[in-house]
Amino acid sequence: MALIREKRLTQVNLSLHVPSRAPFQLEAAAAPRRCQPPPLTSSTTTPASRSSQFRLADFERVAVLGRGNSGTVYKVRHRETCALYALKLQHAGDAAAAEADLLGRVASPYVVRCHAVLALESASGDAALLLELADGGSLDGVMRRHGGAFPEEAVAEVAAQALSALAHLHARRVAHLDVKPANLLATTDGDVKVADLGIARVVAAPFAAAGAGTAAYMSPERFDPEAHGGGCGDPFAADVWGLGVTVLELAVGRYPLLLAGQRPSWAALMCAICFGEQPAALVADGEASLELRGFVAACLRKDYRKRASVAELLAHPFVAGRDVAASRRALRRLVAEASSPPSS
Numbered sequence: 023m024a025l026i027r028e029k030r031l032t033q034v035n036l037s038l039h040v041p042s043r044a045p046f047q048l049e050a051a052a053a054p055r056r057c058q059p060p061p062l063t064s065s066t067t068t069p070a071s072r073s074s075q076f077r078l079a080d081f082e083r084v085a086v087l088g089r090g091n092s093g094t095v096y097k098v099r100h101r102e103t104c105a106l107y108a109l110k111l112q113h114a115g116d117a118a119a120a121e122a123d124l125l126g127r128v129a130s131p132y133v134v135r136c137h138a139v140l141a142l143e144s145a146s147g148d149a150a151l152l153l154e155l156a157d158g159g160s161l162d163g164v165m166r167r168h169g170g171a172f173p174e175e176a177v178a179e180v181a182a183q184a185l186s187a188l189a190h191l192h193a194r195r196v197a198h199l200d201v202k203p204a205n206l207l208a209t210t211d212g213d214v215k216v217a218d219l220g221i222a223r224v225v226a227a228p229f230a231a232a233g234a235g236t237a238a239y240m241s242p243e244r245f246d247p248e249a250h251g252g253g254c255g256d257p258f259a260a261d262v263w264g265l266g267v268t269v270l271e272l273a274v275g276r277y278p279l280l281l282a283g284q285r286p287s288w289a290a291l292m293c294a295i296c297f298g299e300q301p302a303a304l305v306a307d308g309e310a311s312l313e314l315r316g317f318v319a320a321c322l323r324k325d326y327r328k329r330a331s332v333a334e335l336l337a338h339p340f341v342a343g344r345d346v347a348a349s350r351r352a353l354r355r356l357v358a359e360a361s362s363p364p365s366s
C-alpha cells in the first residue's frame with residue numbers, strides 16, 4: 023500500500039507527495055469570490071457516474087476535519103459554486119473504490135452521501151472520496167467539545183437515527199462493522215449520519231466473525247465466537263453491539279466498558295467486553311431512565327443470538343416512545359453549541 027506523507031498544514035499549498043511520483047495538490051482557500059449556485063446531482067446518480075464532473079483542482083482546502091487510519095478528511099470548497107464538501111484522501115485507492123462502491127448502493131438521509139471518487143495525479147492509484155459535509159463533525163468530537171455526557175433526549179435521537187441507518191444498510195445486506203461515536207456524524211440541523219464504510223461489507227454467508235474493526239466497539243463473538251453464541255457470529259448483531267456501546271458512551275460521557283483512566287489495551291478490552299459485568303449495569307440507578315438502561319441491555323447481550331435486532335430496537339420505548347420534536351431540538355442545540363467558537 024502506498025504511503026502518502028502529509029506536509030505541514032500551515033503551508034499555503036497543501037502538497038501531498040508520493041515518492042518518485044507526480045505530486046497532487048489541494049490548494050488552501052483564497053479570498054472569497056462570487057459563486058454560482060451548486061449544480062448538485064440527483065440522489066439517484068451513482069458516485070462513479072458523477073466522478074467525471076469533478077477534479078481535485080476544482081476544490082480548495084478549508085480545514086482538516088479529521089484523521090483516521092485510512093487517511094485524512096478535509097473540509098473543501100468547490101471553487102465555482104462555493105459548495106462545501108468533505109474530501110477523504112485515502113492512502114489506498116482500492117479501499118476508496120470499495121467504500122465508494124458500498125456508499126453507491128445506499129441512498130439514505132442517515133448515511134453520509136458520496137458524490138464522487140476523484141482520481142489523484144499519482145501512479146499509486148490513490149483516490150479521494152468527495153462526501154457530503156456533516157457540519158457538526160463526529161459525535162466523539164461533539165462529546166469532547168460539549169465536555170461530557172449528552173442529555174438523554176439527545177441520546178435517544180442519536181439512537182433513533184443511527185438505527186434508521188442500520189435498517190437501511192442491513193436491508194441491503196451491508197454490515198457496517200465499525201459503529202462508534204467517531205463514525206456517527208452530526209449536523210447543526212440535528213441530523214445524524216453514519217459514515218466510514220471502510221471495513222463494511224456485503225454479507226454473504228458464511229460470515230467470518232473475526233477481523234478488523236475498532237476493538238473497543240467489537241462484540242464478544244468477534245473476539246471469541248465459540249464462547250458467545252457459536253458459529254460464525256452475525257455481522258448485523260455486531261453492529262447492534264457497536265450501537266449499544268456508543269449509546270452508553272454518549273449517556274455517561276466516556277468510554278463505558280473500562281474504568282476511568284484504565285489503559286485501553288487489547289487484553290483489557292477483550293476481558294471487559296467478553297467477561298465484564300452486564301454493561302447496562304454500569305449506569306447506576308437514577309442516573310439513567312429505565313428505558314435507556316433497557317435499550318442498552320438489549321443491545322449488549324453477550325450471546326449475539328439473544329441480542330435485539332434493529333427492528334426490535336426501533337420499536338423499543340427508548341426510541342419509539344421519545345418526544346421526537348424535543349429530542350431533535352436537544353440534539354440540535356447540543357451540536358450547535360459544540361460547533362460554535364467559544365466566546366471571548
Ligand SMILES: Nc1ncnc2c1ncn2[C@@H]1O[C@H](COP(=O)(O)OP(=O)(O)OP(=O)(O)O)[C@@H](O)[C@H]1O
Nearest residue numbers: 087088090091092093095108154155156160204218
Ligand atoms: N463527511 C464528513 N463530514 C464531516 N466530518 C467528517 C466527514 N467524514 C469524516 N469526517 C471526520 O473525519 C474523521 C475520520 O473520518 P473516517 O472515519 O471516515 O476516516 P477513517 O480513516 O476511515 O477512520 P478510521 O480510523 O475510524 O477507520 C471522522 O471521525 C470525522 O471527524
